Amino acid sequence: xxxxxxxxxxxxxxxxxxxxxxxxxxxxxxxxxxxxxxxxxxxxxxxxxxxxxxxxxxxxxxxxxxxxxxxxxxxxxxxxxxxxxxxxxxxxxxxxxxxxxxxxxxxxxxxxxxxxxxxxxxxxxxxxxxxxxxxxxxxxxxxxxxxxxxxxxxxxxxxxxxxxxxxxxxxxxxxxxxxxxxxxxxxxxxxxxxxxxxxxxxxxxxxxxxxxxxxxxxxxxxxxxxxxxxxxxxxxxxxx
Numbered sequence: 001x002x003x004x005x006x007x008x009x010x011x012x013x014x015x016x017x018x019x020x021x022x023x024x025x026x027x028x029x030x031x032x033x034x035x036x037x038x039x040x041x042x043x044x045x046x047x048x049x050x051x052x053x054x055x056x057x058x059x060x061x062x063x064x065x066x067x068x069x070x071x072x073x074x075x076x077x078x079x080x081x082x083x084x085x086x087x088x089x090x091x092x093x094x095x096x097x098x099x100x101x102x103x104x105x106x107x108x109x110x111x112x113x114x115x116x117x118x119x120x121x122x123x124x125x126x127x128x129x130x131x132x133x134x135x136x137x138x139x140x141x142x143x144x145x146x147x148x149x150x151x152x153x154x155x156x157x158x159x160x161x162x163x164x165x166x167x168x169x170x171x172x173x174x175x176x177x178x179x180x181x182x183x184x185x186x187x188x189x190x191x192x193x194x195x196x197x198x199x200x201x202x203x204x205x206x207x208x209x210x211x212x213x214x215x216x217x218x219x220x221x222x223x224x225x226x227x228x229x230x231x232x233x234x235x236x237x238x239x240x
Contacts, residue, residue: 056198063205078149079186157186168219177208182230197238
């Protein structure tokens with residue numbers, strides 16, 4: 001009962017915060033990307049703070065030393081909306097590869113547009129891949145990290161989706177390493193669930209995977225094996 005009430009209080013605080021930042025995001029669209037990013041990511045900072053205050057849900061990070069100094073490609077386990085927000089607080093400035101429909105969501109999508117995403121039509125197949133490669137290489141050379149969720153959609157904690165090799169192909173094209181990220185956010189903030197369980201989400205950043213001389217399939221296979229093996233040792237219960 002208490003957990004449910006705390007979860008609703010989180011959303012009651014999140015709603016006006018999102019509206020305000022969405023309107024700010026629209027107003028600052030003419031500004032440079034770096035400035036827009038600095039402003040709009042304040043929404044992420046406040047949201048994660050409010051999540052801890054309202055729901056008692058925090059996080060701990062292992063492996064920060066594995067983040068290279070130069071930008072590269074991040075491939076992350078996808079279980080929740082939580083990681084799409086919090087990775088902005090863990091890694092340097094970044095852009096996400098996402099489905100373009102998200103930019104049409106009232107308020108949320110408007111603010112999202114200010115975060116420099118690479119929006120694609122997932123039904124476009126090869127054309128979508130070309131978009132990710134072209135814009136992703138451009139972003140990395142401009143000093144931005146690129147974040148992808150290779151499973152494409154959120155999967156329940158303890159399960160595995162089908163990994164695509166787009167992120168690996170981008171890392172090879174850009175000549176940069178690929179950094180795998182594992183976590184158990186879905187245990188505490190499940191897909192399409194209102195309830196946010198108190199506790200500590202564990203995030204593990206893996207050693208960078210070098211891509212030179214490797215195929216995209218080999219690189220993403222290496223990332224998948226590390227991510228899934230690491231997720232398997234993380235708690236699957238909120239009170240574990």
